[in-house]
């Protein structure tokens with residue numbers, strides 16, 4: 001729970017020395033409470049006060065990083081039950097499991113796919129984020145060989161073994177890559193805590209249900225371990241959804257610390273059906289899962305799972321935008337129609353999909369309207385005749401096409417006259433359909 | 449310390465709407481799968497969509513799955529009922545679109561009646577989404593199907609008088625469609641109410657965005673409507689939800705484009721089916737009560753997911 005300005009003030013030196021840039025300690029405290037300043041600006045605050053402050057401002061679900069470098073993933077850190085309340089912050093990483101009992105060929109091909117599957121959407125990359133390595137054989141040497149191979153693709157690793165010695169050895173060997181250790185249980189929590197604190201690595205606390213999980217996290221926490229994910233070992237869809245919902249409610253609404261961690265779900269232990277596995281993974285991502293593990297690095301599954309994740313984790317306050325520019329669709333040439341619309345990502349997706357489906361080659365001009373949709377951009381004065389004409393003139397569209405015809409969305413038909421005037425002699429503004437769904441028909445009938 | 453399960457049950461409940469002998473709504477929990485929070489008297493239903501004409505420009509994945517019945521709505525509906533185990537049939541009268549084939553309301557009503565007579569599961573009849581024509585079509589459909597209770601739609605702010613009138617006049621239920629907006633959904637329910645259509649006859653069609661194409665807007669609007677209904681007790685928003693999922697999901701480029709055109713996307717059939725199934729799961733989580741789907745495999749997947757909550 002956040003502290004009030006007065007509560008924070010009591011933790012400050014109260015000397016009003018002004019070094020933080022504020023006239024008084026109280027003013028600084030108020031800024032801190034509003035999240036508009038950082039405690040590090042006060043050079044005189046005690047370590048004890050700092051710890052109290054950071055604990056009070058920490059999100060109800062622990063946030064930490066797994067892996068290193070550009071492929072590292074951040075998990076946890078969520079603060080709300082519903083995305084419309086604020087937003088969800090850290091997109092759930094998708095891990096693919098490889099067992100050390102799988103043949104060399106399977107391992108090689110899986111690793112290759114885990115490494116290479118990556119889609120780009122609105123400037124964001126959608127990939128397989130992690131690799132979960134399981135010591136199914138129980139054999140240490142086999143497992144170490146698998147880790148060796150997997151470490152080469154440089155994705156954050158989940159080290160899954162029941163054998164404490166194997167866990168210790170692999171943790172020490174790969175600690176610089178910051179893998180997460182799986183798992184601490186009621187039976188071994190003390191020993192696993194030792195390995196985690198010696199290596200500084202995050203760890204998964206596993207138990208049967210959230211009750212047992214809570215006792216494991218309590219043990220880990222008392223041993224000083226902070227970076228924890230929780231696995232309630234759900235074996236069916238209902239329990240998996242229930243545990244994720246309950247853990248989120250308990251941590252956010254009731255501030256129950258024992259479950260205030262990102263959840264960890266091994267989806268391939270819930271189902272053996274590879275299609276259902278993908279559906280469950282996507283469902284759990286929308287239902288608060290912190291990390292999901294699946295078995296199958298199939299691009300036809302990863303694409304819908306990660307697009308679903310992207311949608312749910314989109315900040316509702318900030319519309320997704322695409323870059324301003326001229327997008328060629330279906331290989332257009334100098335005689336192809338030119339369409340202009342806004343840079344709201346959804347508009348772009350829907351319009352470009354319809355154009356593509358029509359198979360009519362087109363030039364799609366996307367204008368920066370700060371992510372507003374056609375009608376809102378028009379009423380906000382951003383998608384209006386003079387701004388549009390200025391944009392069109394700035395581009396090299398007249399070098400791409402011989403004609404001077406431009407199609408505007410049907411919803412802004414009223415600005416066609418003014419737009420034509422602004423564009424000047426020779427231009428013809430044409431009114432397109434209101435709904436993107438009617439574009440294919442419109443385009444098929446379009447003649448130069 | 450023992451973990452205490454933070455169950456969330458509300459004092460308000462979703463209005464129970466009966467369509468023939470099938471009921472939707474009635475729960476006091478956030479979504480029809482939260483059976484761990486409290487009883488869900490009527491688990492969410494899967495309707496399968498049948499078009500009244502042979503579909504044009506359908507992806508091959510779908511055409512193959514439906515098989516050789518897609519030019520006959522009666523056979524198609526029967527196949528969905530008998531083979532694909534749909535809970536309901538949603539007949540989409542796309543041929544009535546004035547900008548397309550422009551079939552008459554009478555012809556459409558005949559098709560609807562033929563389908564209704566052939567099947568023994570409840571029927572939903574949707575128009576071509578041309579407000580004015582849909583009003584006319586629903587009036588004829590309502591009359592032709594009088595005697596059994598079907599769900600008519602969509603009623604919007606332009607045609608709610610005619611569609612609502614058809615529901616009142618012939619004792620059918622009505623789907624009230626608004627463009628992804630809490631207040632507009634409420635407003636339309638109020639307008640229908642003023643007309644005399646009781647809340648027990650209304651389901652909300654919040655307008656569905658497909659995966660990758662605006663699903664997050666639908667997702668959040670549905671959650672906000674549910675919270676308004678259950679937590680704040682807003683009577684006008686207590687209606688069950690219907691979502692036209694198949695139609696939106698199969699529009700997506702990712703569900704249609706072949707592997708040869710986009711090799712990095714992987715197998716087309718897998719991708720298309722998952723596109724529809726994952727759209728459905730997200731909306732199920734957001735509170736959907738009637739999910740209208742197209743592909744028998746995604747129907748199976750959604751059913752397997754859902755069944756676990758009612759064992």
Ligand code: SF4
Nearest residue numbers: 016017018020025042
């Ligand atoms: S720097 Fe610290 S002690 Fe000085 S005024 Fe600011 S808050 Fe007070």
